[in-house]
Amino acid sequence: xxxxxxxxxxxxxxxxxxxxxxxxxxxxxxxxxxxxxxxxxxxxxxxxxxxxxxxxxxxxxxxxxxxxxxxxxxxxxxxxxxxxxxxxxxxxxxxxxxxxxxxxxxxxxxxxxxxxxxxxxxxxxxxxxxxxxxxxxxxxxxxxxxxxxxxxxxxxxxxxxxxxxxxxxxxxxxxxxxxxxxxxxxxxxxxxxxxxxxxxxxxxxxxxxxxxxxxxxxxxxxxxxxxxxxxxxxxxxxxxxxxxxxxxxxxxxxxxxxxxxxxxxxxxxxxxxxxxxxxxxxxxxxxxxxxxxxxxxxxxxxxxxxxxxxxxxxxxxxxxxxxxxxxxxxxxxxxxxxxxxxxxxxxxxxxxxxxxxxxxxxxxxxxxxxxxxxxxxxxxxxxxxxxxxxxxxxxxxxxxxxxxxxxxxxxxxxxxxxxxxxxxxxxxxxxxxxxxxxxxxxxxxxxxxxxxxxxxxxxxxxxxxxxxxxxxx
Amino acid sequence: xxxxxxxxxxxxxxxxxxxxxxxxxxxxxxxxxxxxxxxxxxxxxxxxxxxxxxxxxxxxxxxxxxxxxxxxxxxxxxxxxxxxxxxxxxxxxxxxxxxxxxxxxxxxxxxxxxxxxxxxxxxxxxxxxxxxxxxxxxxxxxxxxxxxxxxxxxxxxxxxxxxxxxxxxxxxxxxxxxxxxxxxxxxxxxxxxxxxxxxxxxxxxxxxxxxxxxxxxxxxxxxxxxxxxxxxxxxxxxxxxxxxxxxxxxxxxxxxxxxxxxxxxxxxxxxxxxxxxxxxxxxxxxxxxxxxxxxxxxxxxxxxxxxxxxxxxxxxxxxxxxxxxxxxxxxxxxxxxxxxxxxxxxxxxxxxxxxxxxxxxxxxxxxxxxxxxxxxxxxxxxxxxx
Ligand SMILES: Cc1cc2nc3c(=O)[nH]c(=O)nc-3n(C[C@H](O)[C@H](O)[C@H](O)COP(=O)(O)OP(=O)(O)OC[C@H]3O[C@@H](n4cnc5c(N)ncnc54)[C@H](O)[C@@H]3O)c2cc1C
Ligand code: SF4
Ligand code: SF4
Numbered sequence: 001x002x003x004x005x006x007x008x009x010x011x012x013x014x015x016x017x018x019x020x021x022x023x024x025x026x027x028x029x030x031x032x033x034x035x036x037x038x039x040x041x042x043x044x045x046x047x048x049x050x051x052x053x054x055x056x057x058x059x060x061x062x063x064x065x066x067x068x069x070x071x072x073x074x075x076x077x078x079x080x081x082x083x084x085x086x087x088x089x090x091x092x093x094x095x096x097x098x099x100x101x102x103x104x105x106x107x108x109x110x111x112x113x114x115x116x117x118x119x120x121x122x123x124x125x126x127x128x129x130x131x132x133x134x135x136x137x138x139x140x141x142x143x144x145x146x147x148x149x150x151x152x153x154x155x156x157x158x159x160x161x162x163x164x165x166x167x168x169x170x171x172x173x174x175x176x177x178x179x180x181x182x183x184x185x186x187x188x189x190x191x192x193x194x195x196x197x198x199x200x201x202x203x204x205x206x207x208x209x210x211x212x213x214x215x216x217x218x219x220x221x222x223x224x225x226x227x228x229x230x231x232x233x234x235x236x237x238x239x240x241x242x243x244x245x246x247x248x249x250x251x252x253x254x255x256x257x258x259x260x261x262x263x264x265x266x267x268x269x270x271x272x273x274x275x276x277x278x279x280x281x282x283x284x285x286x287x288x289x290x291x292x293x294x295x296x297x298x299x300x301x302x303x304x305x306x307x308x309x310x311x312x313x314x315x316x317x318x319x320x321x322x323x324x325x326x327x328x329x330x331x332x333x334x335x336x337x338x339x340x341x342x343x344x345x346x347x348x349x350x351x352x353x354x355x356x357x358x359x360x361x362x363x364x365x366x367x368x369x370x371x372x373x374x375x376x377x378x379x380x381x382x383x384x385x386x387x388x389x390x391x392x393x394x395x396x397x398x399x400x401x402x403x404x405x406x407x408x409x410x411x412x413x414x415x416x417x418x419x420x421x422x423x424x425x426x427x428x429x430x431x432x433x434x435x436x437x438x439x440x441x442x443x444x445x446x447x448x449x450x451x452x453x454x455x456x457x458x459x460x461x462x463x464x465x466x467x468x469x470x471x472x473x
Numbered sequence: 474x475x476x477x478x479x480x481x482x483x484x485x486x487x488x489x490x491x492x493x494x495x496x497x498x499x500x501x502x503x504x505x506x507x508x509x510x511x512x513x514x515x516x517x518x519x520x521x522x523x524x525x526x527x528x529x530x531x532x533x534x535x536x537x538x539x540x541x542x543x544x545x546x547x548x549x550x551x552x553x554x555x556x557x558x559x560x561x562x563x564x565x566x567x568x569x570x571x572x573x574x575x576x577x578x579x580x581x582x583x584x585x586x587x588x589x590x591x592x593x594x595x596x597x598x599x600x601x602x603x604x605x606x607x608x609x610x611x612x613x614x615x616x617x618x619x620x621x622x623x624x625x626x627x628x629x630x631x632x633x634x635x636x637x638x639x640x641x642x643x644x645x646x647x648x649x650x651x652x653x654x655x656x657x658x659x660x661x662x663x664x665x666x667x668x669x670x671x672x673x674x675x676x677x678x679x680x681x682x683x684x685x686x687x688x689x690x691x692x693x694x695x696x697x698x699x700x701x702x703x704x705x706x707x708x709x710x711x712x713x714x715x716x717x718x719x720x721x722x723x724x725x726x727x728x729x730x731x732x733x734x735x736x737x738x739x740x741x742x743x744x745x746x747x748x749x750x751x752x753x754x755x756x757x758x759x760x761x762x763x764x765x766x767x768x769x770x771x772x773x774x775x776x777x778x779x780x781x782x783x784x785x786x787x788x789x790x791x792x793x794x795x796x797x798x799x800x801x802x803x804x805x806x807x808x809x810x811x812x813x814x815x816x817x818x819x820x821x822x823x824x825x826x827x828x829x830x831x832x833x834x835x836x837x838x839x840x841x842x843x844x845x846x847x848x849x850x851x852x853x854x855x856x857x858x859x
Binding site for chain 1: 503504507508509510511513514519522525544545548549550551553554555556557688689691699853854855856
């Protein structure tokens with residue numbers, strides 16, 4: 001029997017496995033996916049949000065604890081837990097040496113992502129390189145890994161963990177367990193249920209694309225909820241961004257985002273504009289646009305630009321639909337030509353002259369237009385014109401198992417002695433809603449390490465003083 | 474008539490293949506350009522961010538900038554089995570071969586790349602046969618004793634100088650024409666830059682094999698996602714071994730013509746020391762590279778180039794082994810035989826320099842220089858990083 005059984009094979013699972021193994025426990029990782037698809041959503045990540053008081057290798061200036069906390073407070077609208085959030089923040093300031101020891105390498109911010117040069121440390125080669133490094137290190141340290149092993153059930157004796165049962169029916173006992181199997185964002189049925197039906201009788205979630213892995217089906221979230229575990233986080237919501245409608249159903253990852261929204265206009269299937277495209281810088285708005293598109297008929301919208309802005313935004317992965325006139329573009333996009341042309345004509349007529357600068361909140365705006373465009377508004381009149389169809393792309397869900405700073409799963413507010421949870425399965429404790437870039441990996445790394453340490457201690461009959469696991473190993 | 478049609482057919486198939494490979498680079502780099510996770514691995518990605526579309530010339534440039542370290546294959550979340558099927562190392566390797574063919578001089582000889590194994594084998598056999606026959610004709614046999622290490626008793630110095638001079642001169646010319654053609658195709662007009670800085674940087678990248686370091690100096694990938702520095706080390710042994718051998722020959726030529734000091738040189742003389750050091754490097758290096766090459770994950774490579782890669786490595790190995798054997802047995806009666814075989818291999822190398830793996834170094838240096846120049850110019854693409 002292994003000391004620690006880890007369910008899942010992404011960042012949180014690997015951090016837990018490495019910590020448990022480092023303290024001497026025998027560790028078994030059960031990953032649902034085949035080896036080629038290992039690493040869940042973590043393989044699609046690019047960076048980690050890090051607190052730091054002075055410039056550090058790839059991080060510029062300083063990002064103090066208080067500022068990080070205020071950012072988190074703002075994006076979650078208060079749906080966070082200050083104690084756990086600060087624990088994550090402090091852990092983010094000193095986990096990188098440990099990450100490096102296990103082979104993770106960092107790189108300067110990617111071109112096109114300089115706005116987070118101060119706050120986020122980028123993984124060289126991205127999340128898949130990170131996941132590969134952790135697996136290499138884990139295997140070298142003697143951690144056992146089984147791929148193609150989805151877990152279906154968790155066998156408990158009261159609040160005490162006994163064993164997991166795989167989908168194939170195999171019972172795998174362990175002295176302690178860490179659940180790190182992600183959210184339910186890949187489960188289309190569940191998404192459909194959670195998002196419900198709109199006034200037009202549509203099921204919006206049927207038109208969502210999943211940005212990450214197909215393996216995060218939420219099987220264990222559901223199982224633990226039925227078993228009576230405490231939960232937290234909005235069960236009906238997920239992080240949703242506007243992505244290219246032609247993206248694959250799963251694993252489209254980062255490259256499917258469309259970054260030209262703020263440089264042009266966006267119309268829905270009826271050919272009408274519906275929101276201020278120039279409200280704020282795109283990185284601050286792209287999560288809002290997922291939801292906005294989800295609210296449009298057919299859950300689709302079209303970002304329209306002309307030649308003048310080509311090369312001023314991150315190149316999209318697929319070429320846009322191109323036309324030499326606006327009516328031609330409307331026809332090609334299958335949008336009512338008349339309404340489309342009317343929307344663009346009134347937009348073009350409402351643009352006030354200003355000094356265009358896409359790197360600042362400039363003074364190019366519309367006047368007397370509803371909805372307005374408050375920045376970067378310039379007439380769209382120089383052919384060729386380009387159209388990109390947008391769909392909501394779901395990143396992750398918020399529903400989580402409730403924890404305190406020990407990462408223990410709780411039943412009726414009592415912690416289990418030997419069942420722990422980490423990563424997205426508990427991220428809702430810190431991030432009840434909203435998002436700020438890189439915080440998913442900060443939470444997964446901090447709590448993965450805590451859960452691994454705790455699980456190893458529980459398995460080997462040791463106690464871990466609380467002060468040891470506030471992230472300062 | 475039919476034969477001509479067949480030939481034309483072959484040529485157009487080849488042409489289509491060239492276009493297909495370049496188009497695949499364009500497809501993949503559109504994905505990479507929207508992703509950019511691999512930006513610090515090497516120079517290919519920063520060069521990519523200066524472009525939105527990738528012409529055939531761009532693909533030729535980027536293919537030769539790539540060192541096939543393969544870090545970007547293992548790190549890629551879009552690598553097979555993902556439906557995007559991103560495999561940059563293999564795709565760029567395919568285009569790399571296309572560039573050798575396209576820019577070869579004389580152009581018709583580009584076809585030699587397609588059958589590189591055969592090309593090398595023929596060149597070597599010819600070389601050996603010629604020297605064996607010459608030895609027999611000039612000295613009446615392959616085993617002659619009492620020559621006391623005097624190579625020139627077999628082949629007069631001037632004869633060797635002329636034969637190798639011509640072969641080498643032709644190869645240098647062919648390589649120069651090829652690389653100039655390549656340069657003209659890929660270079661773009663732009664703001665003048667401080668050339669000496671660019672040249673220094675390019676030379677440094679080439680001489681240190683910067684881009685076999687993976688950007689983090691852990692090395693490159695061979696069998697799997699683990700990094701190794703051995704590819705760089707073995708390549709250093711090979712390259713610097715080759716240069717030492719070259720230096721040895723050059724010094725010997727100077728001794729001969731300038732100071733009238735004639736071979737055989739004593740064991741502790743400069744030519745012998747340089748040659749021995751170089752020969753040892755040319756055994757360790759190619760042996761190691763061959764070992765790595767055979768173990769390399771086939772995903773990383775273009776299978777059609779295995780004979781070219783391994784043929785070249787084997788040729789270097791044979792040269793160094795026969796060279797060292799010649800040194801060891803230069804007093805014995807088998808010296809003429811060893812000498813003829815050794816010279817045959819060297820001739821095989823010289824003849825195939827512009828039509829085999831050797832050319833990669835020349836094209837890569839040109840690509841590195843272009844990169845060093847263009848990075849000193851402002852990026853024409855101001856992709857929004859607000
Ligand atoms: C496209 C994209 C980009 C992102 N970029 C960033 C970023 O740059 N920075 C950041 O901080 N966050 C980012 N995120 C969010 C980030 O991915 C998550 O916060 C983080 O990866 C969660 O880690 P995890 O280990 O909890 O889950 P995952 O990495 O998703 O791992 C879950 C694992 O559990 C396995 N699993 C699921 N069910 C079972 C089962 N029943 N049995 C066994 N195994 C199971 C899965 O196969 C998977 O290996 C991004 C997300 C996406 C989709
Ligand atoms: S190789 Fe893959 S991970 Fe790397 S930049 Fe290209 S698409 Fe992104
Ligand atoms: S194989 Fe290596 S050198 Fe070539 S593009 Fe990929 S990372 Fe760059």
